[in-house]
Amino acid sequence: MGSSVFQLAIKNRERMSSADAFLLPGLRRRNLKLQTNSQVIEIILNADNKAIGVKYVHNHKVKRAFAQREVIISAGAADSPKLLMLSGIGPKEHLEKLGIKSRVNLPGVGQNYQDHVMVYGISWTIHPNVSSSIFSRIGIKAMLNYKERRSGPLASPLGVCALYHLNIGSPQEPHVPDTQINMGCALEGQDYGLMALSGYQQSVRDYYRPVFGRDGFSMIPMLARPKSVGSITLRSRNPLDPPIVDPNCLSHPDDLSLMIKAAKASRKLGNAKAFRRALGAEPFRDPIPDCAHFEFESDDYWRCFVVGMSTVTAHMTGTCKMAPDSDPMAVVTPRLK
Ligand SMILES: Cc1cc2nc3c(=O)[nH]c(=O)nc-3n(C[C@H](O)[C@H](O)[C@H](O)COP(=O)(O)OP(=O)(O)OC[C@H]3O[C@@H](n4cnc5c(N)ncnc54)[C@H](O)[C@@H]3O)c2cc1C
Structure with a gap:
C-alpha cells in the first residue's frame, strides 16, 4: 500500500517520553505535585465503591493520598489492571482464589490484552x-x-x-x-x-x-x-x-x-x-x-x-477495555469512567 x-x-533530535513532553512542563502548575519513588499499592474505595484515593509506598512507609475530585489510574496496560485487581476490582473468581475481597466484579479487567x-x-x-x-x-x-x-x-x-x-x-x-x-x-x-x-x-x-x-x-x-x-x-x-x-x-x-x-x-x-x-x-x-x-x-x-x-513489541494495550455498559467485558466507559 x-x-x-x-x-x-x-x-530536537532527542527521544521524548510522555513525561518529558507533558509532565515536566506541567510541573510549573500550582495544582500539580509529582511524588516520585512511590508505588501505588491499592485504590481506596468508599462504601459505594467510588475511588476516593490511593495507598502508596514511599520510603518504605505506606501512605495515603485522597482526591478532591477523582482518581485517574494510568499505570500502563500491565499495571493498571494489576492495581484494579489488588483493589478488589476484577474477575471475582480470580480475586477470591488469591484471598482478595471482591468489591466490583468486572470480568474484563486484565483480559483483551493485545x-x-x-x-x-x-x-x-x-x-x-x-x-x-x-x-x-x-x-x-x-x-x-x-x-x-x-x-x-x-x-x-x-x-x-x-x-x-x-x-x-x-x-x-x-x-x-x-x-x-x-x-x-x-x-x-x-x-x-x-x-x-x-x-x-x-x-x-x-x-x-x-x-x-x-x-x-x-x-x-x-x-x-x-x-x-x-x-x-x-x-x-x-x-x-x-x-x-x-x-x-x-x-x-x-x-x-x-x-x-x-x-x-x-x-x-x-x-x-x-x-x-x-x-x-x-x-x-x-x-x-x-x-x-x-x-x-x-x-x-x-x-x-x-x-x-x-x-511481542512492547505495545501492550486493551487490558482495561473501553466499551459501552452492554459489553460484559467493559472496564471503562467511552469517557474513561
Ligand atoms: C522499548 C520500547 C520502545 C517503544 N517505542 C515506541 C515508539 O517508538 N512509538 C510508540 O508509539 N510506542 C512505543 N512504545 C510503546 C509505548 O511506550 C507505550 O505504548 C506507552 O508508553 C504506553 O503508555 P501508558 O501511559 O499506557 O503506560 P506507560 O508509559 O507504561 O506509563 C505507566 C506509568 O505508570 C507507572 N506505574 C505503574 N504502576 C505504578 C504504580 N503501582 N504506582 C505508581 N506508578 C506506577 C509506571 O512507572 C509508568 O511511568 C515503546 C515501548 C517500549 C518498551
Whole structure:
C-alpha cells in the first residue's frame, strides 16, 4: 500500500517520553505535585465503591493520598489492571482464589490484552563497500558528531530505516493496512552478537554466527491489527509481585496465516532488484535448526519459522477495555469512567 520513514516521538533530535513532553512542563502548575519513588499499592474505595484515593509506598512507609475530585489510574496496560485487581476490582473468581475481597466484579479487567506480534530473522547481507555497519553508527565519530552538532547517524532512529504498509489478508477492507514491515538497518549478528542477540539462547546466537560482523539489513513483519488476545492476571496478592503476562500471540488461526503471508512478503520485498543493485543485497538463507527438516521456505517451513521467531513489541494495550455498559467485558466507559 505504501512506504514511509519511521515515525518516533523525537524533539530536537532527542527521544521524548510522555513525561518529558507533558509532565515536566506541567510541573510549573500550582495544582500539580509529582511524588516520585512511590508505588501505588491499592485504590481506596468508599462504601459505594467510588475511588476516593490511593495507598502508596514511599520510603518504605505506606501512605495515603485522597482526591478532591477523582482518581485517574494510568499505570500502563500491565499495571493498571494489576492495581484494579489488588483493589478488589476484577474477575471475582480470580480475586477470591488469591484471598482478595471482591468489591466490583468486572470480568474484563486484565483480559483483551493485545500487542503487535512481529517476527525477526528474515535478513540479507550487503556489499561491504555499502556500509550499514553498526560500529560506524555508534562509534566515537558518530557520538562527537551528535554531541556537537546534533547530527549524523545518532540523530536518526538507529534500528529502523523504513516502513512498509501492506494489505495482504483483508480483502474486505482493501484500504486499511493489516501488516507493517519494518526495515531494520542492521543484520542480527552484525555486532558479533554483542547487543542485538544478547539475551537470546545460545542456539540463536549460533545460527547467526556465519554472518557475525557482516553488514546487512532485515525485514521484520508485524501484524497491524492482530486478532489474538492474551491476559494479565495476578501472581499473588502481594503488590510488589509482577503480574502474570500472557501475550498469547498467534493463537488466533487468522493471525498465524497472515503472519506466514507477511513473512513471505518480507522475503519478496528484500529480494527486490533495487536492493540487490544498490546494496548488493544477498538473502541470508541458512534454515533455522528447529525448522531445517521442512523444505526451505515452503509453507510448512514458514509456519515453523514464524512460530519460533516471533516476539511481542512492547505495545501492550486493551487490558482495561473501553466499551459501552452492554459489553460484559467493559472496564471503562467511552469517557474513561
Ligand atoms: C522499548 C520500547 C520502545 C517503544 N517505542 C515506541 C515508539 O517508538 N512509538 C510508540 O508509539 N510506542 C512505543 N512504545 C510503546 C509505548 O511506550 C507505550 O505504548 C506507552 O508508553 C504506553 O503508555 P501508558 O501511559 O499506557 O503506560 P506507560 O508509559 O507504561 O506509563 C505507566 C506509568 O505508570 C507507572 N506505574 C505503574 N504502576 C505504578 C504504580 N503501582 N504506582 C505508581 N506508578 C506506577 C509506571 O512507572 C509508568 O511511568 C515503546 C515501548 C517500549 C518498551
